[in-house]
Amino acid sequence: MARPALIHRDFFARSVHRVAPDLIGATLLVNGVGGLIVEVEAYHHTDPAAHSYGGRTERNAVMFGPPGRAYVYRSYGVHWCLNFVCEGEGSASAVLIRALEPTEGLAAMRRRRGVKNERLLCAGPGRLCEALGIARRHNGLALDKPPFELRARTEKIAVAIGPRIGLTRAIELPWRYGLKGSRFLSRPFRA
DNA sequence: TATGAGATCAACT
DNA sequence: GTTGATCTCATAC
Numbered sequence: 001m002a003r004p005a006l007i008h009r010d011f012f013a014r015s016v017h018r019v020a021p022d023l024i025g026a027t028l029l030v031n032g033v034g035g036l037i038v039e040v041e042a043y044h045h046t047d048p049a050a051h052s053y054g055g056r057t058e059r060n061a062v063m064f065g066p067p068g069r070a071y072v073y074r075s076y077g078v079h080w081c082l083n084f085v086c087e088g089e090g091s092a093s094a095v096l097i098r099a100l101e102p103t104e105g106l107a108a109m110r111r112r113r114g115v116k117n118e119r120l121l122c123a124g125p126g127r128l129c130e131a132l133g134i135a136r137r138h139n140g141l142a143l144d145k146p147p148f149e150l151r152a153r154t155e156k157i158a159v160a161i162g163p164r165i166g167l168t169r170a171i172e173l174p175w176r177y178g179l180k181g182s183r184f185l186s187r188p189f190r191a
Numbered sequence: 192t193a194t195g196a197g198a199t200c201a202a203c204t
Numbered sequence: 205g206t207t208g209a210t211c212t213c214a215t216a217c
Contacts, residue, residue, distance in 0.1 A: 192217080193215105193216080194215090194217100197212090197214105200208105202207090202208095203206085204207105
């Protein structure tokens with residue numbers, strides 16, 4: 001069977017609530033290292049928990065640009081987190097990539113992360129950025145060009161939906177999407 | 192299994 | 205000065 005189709009930037013020029021579930025099961029590689037996306041969260045510009053909610057700043061400027069680019073920010077002053085910008089230019093909506101099932105470049109990921117447990121290599125937004133070597137230099141880069149490589153899922157999958165993690169605002173919105181039953185989630189979904 | 196501290200940066204009050 | 209789209213390690217049950 002042929003390799004799954006590359007995801008074009010037009011894929012992201014849609015509502016975050018369509019893009020987010022469509023990303024589950026897709027393959028994300030950075031310089032050939034990565035795996036299957038198993039968990040994401042949607043952040044809409046009308047959402048009090050979104051970085052873009054309060055307007056444009058130097059940090060979130062990429063969210064206000066065209067869709068199909070990476071928005072990378074520092075979390076708690078310690079970790080990097082990766083988002084895909086969606087919808088139209090100026091819409092300032094994005095999908096946070098929260099967890100991967102590692103498939104490519106296991107050795108490189110283990111070296112960067114310093115952990116042996118495969119389940120914990122990419123189970124969390126900060127962890128997967130460390131494993132893939134993502135940092136500020138990736139902020140604003142197009143997702144359909146190197147070092148990024150995104151491929152659409154080929155299998156039919158079941159998507160689980162639930163409330164997002166770690167928020168203090170808009171905690172009730174069910175905008176977290178995951179691969180049902182995956183053991184590589186940052187946290188399980190409630191049945 | 193669960194809770195708490197610490198790391199440390201940008202935005203906001 | 206406080207807070208947050210986090211994670212690890214330590215200590216307590």
